[in-house]
Amino acid sequence: MTAISIRGAVKRFGAAAAAAVDDVSLEIAEGEFVALLGPSGCGKTTLLRLIAGFETLSGGAIRFGDRLVAGEGTHVPPEKRNVAIVFQSYALWPHMTVAENVGYALRVRGLGKAERARKVVEALAAVELSGFERRRPAELSGGQRQRVALARCLAMDPDVILLDEPLANLDVHLRASMEETFRAFHARTGATMVYVTHDQAEAMAMADRIAVMEKGRILQVAAPATLYAEPANEGVARFVGNGRVVDCAVVGPAGEGRSSIRLFGGEALVRAGEASPASGPARLALKPEHLAVGEAGFAATIRKAVFKGAHTLYEIEPEAAPGVLLPLPSDRRLSIGESVRVAVGDGWLLPASAMEARYPAAA
Numbered sequence: 067m068t069a070i071s072i073r074g075a076v077k078r079f080g081a082a083a084a085a086a087v088d089d090v091s092l093e094i095a096e097g098e099f100v101a102l103l104g105p106s107g108c109g110k111t112t113l114l115r116l117i118a119g120f121e122t123l124s125g126g127a128i129r130f131g132d133r134l135v136a137g138e139g140t141h142v143p144p145e146k147r148n149v150a151i152v153f154q155s156y157a158l159w160p161h162m163t164v165a166e167n168v169g170y171a172l173r174v175r176g177l178g179k180a181e182r183a184r185k186v187v188e189a190l191a192a193v194e195l196s197g198f199e200r201r202r203p204a205e206l207s208g209g210q211r212q213r214v215a216l217a218r219c220l221a222m223d224p225d226v227i228l229l230d231e232p233l234a235n236l237d238v239h240l241r242a243s244m245e246e247t248f249r250a251f252h253a254r255t256g257a258t259m260v261y262v263t264h265d266q267a268e269a270m271a272m273a274d275r276i277a278v279m280e281k282g283r284i285l286q287v288a289a290p291a292t293l294y295a296e297p298a299n300e301g302v303a304r305f306v307g308n309g310r311v312v313d314c315a316v317v318g319p320a321g322e323g324r325s326s327i328r329l330f331g332g333e334a335l336v337r338a339g340e341a342s343p344a345s346g347p348a349r350l351a352l353k354p355e356h357l358a359v360g361e362a363g364f365a366a367t368i369r370k371a372v373f374k375g376a377h378t379l380y381e382i383e384p385e386a387a388p389g390v391l392l393p394l395p396s397d398r399r400l401s402i403g404e405s406v407r408v409a410v411g412d413g414w415l416l417p418a419s420a421m422e423a424r425y426p427a428a429a
């Protein structure tokens with residue numbers, strides 16, 4: 067177990083104009099499970115590879131505990147960092163049994179037979195694969211193979227475990243059960259884990275904290291519930307939970323962390339933080355479940371309907387804001403083109419800094 071400190075990390079590939087990792091700072095506590103979340107190309111794999119030591123830093127520094135592993139003229143090679151890495155392709159040896167796969171690196175390390183056997187048994191127990199020692203990879207399901215890969219990394223007693231989209235190749239049902247396996251694995255080992263994914267449900271289900279990345283930068287680092295309920299900026303508000311961001315006007319504080327606002331010609335009470343604007347123009351982050359079709363509220367037209375089973379996900383266009391489309395789940399049957407009233411039950415006023423980003427001060 068070890069803490070990871072990333073300070074001002076920069077990675078440029080060749081003469082590319084934009085840095086793949088652009089001034090990233092992140093403190094990961096000992097035993098913490100942090101997910102790096104973001105769209106394809108945002109730099110999460112590059113950041114993971116910098117932590118592992120497969121890439122050299124162009125700027126900044128990375129420390130494991132007090133030990134400088136990268137930057138400031140130092141580059142500790144991957145094999146000297148005591149990190150284990152789990153990829154989406156499990157890379158098991160097909161001709162070896164499960165036990166041999168898990169024990170292989172221990173043999174290379176020169177561990178004696180008895181100790182090797184003990185570690186293999188322990189690691190397989192941790193991923194609930196006791197009894198599978200003599201099978202070969204071809205005789206396992208995808209999820210079982212991924213668990214062997216996990217056991218293989220666990221057997222190495224790594225300080226840090228890095229996971230790069232380890233569930234990307236598995237089907238939906240298997241992914242859910244593997245999320246459970248990862249959580250149990252983390253609880254059991256207490257290892258510091260960094261998990262790269264573009265799947266927010268996966269990140270939400272497992273991580274202690276999530277770092278949302280965009281264009282090589284970290285937009286926000288927070289616990290999943292905070293990220294969902296109180297996004298710090300427009301990027302996170304949109305990326306997480308199918309959110310939308312709209313213009314509104316703050317009328318004033320309404321007590322208990324709420325503010326009264328005017329939105330699409332109607333009024334609503336929404337959540338506000340210390341950094342949210344206290345009055346005047348503001349940006350409001352809405353999640354689909356914050357809107358409901360009712361008797362009162364702003365006027366809108368149903369533009370689209372997608373049947374989702376338990377409910378239908380509608381797309382509505384406020385009459386006061388043509389061109390703005392908002393998702394709204396409902397179990398009512400509504401027709402395209404129908405006029406409805408939409409009540410705003412909740413929402414989050416983005417910090418005033420999000421306004422500055424949108425309307426930069428004139429130079």
Ligand SMILES: Nc1ncnc2c1ncn2[C@@H]1O[C@H](COP(=O)(O)OP(=O)(O)OP(=O)(O)O)[C@@H](O)[C@H]1O
Pocket residue numbers: 079086104105106107108109110111112113264
């Ligand atoms: N070896 C490389 N040489 C040049 N450019 C690279 C290299 N590796 C990554 N990049 C570029 O750096 C940026 C970040 O890539 P990275 O793989 O870190 O993104 P990602 O968020 O992990 O994406 P994905 O989810 O698609 O894997 C991209 O623009 C990518 O093209």
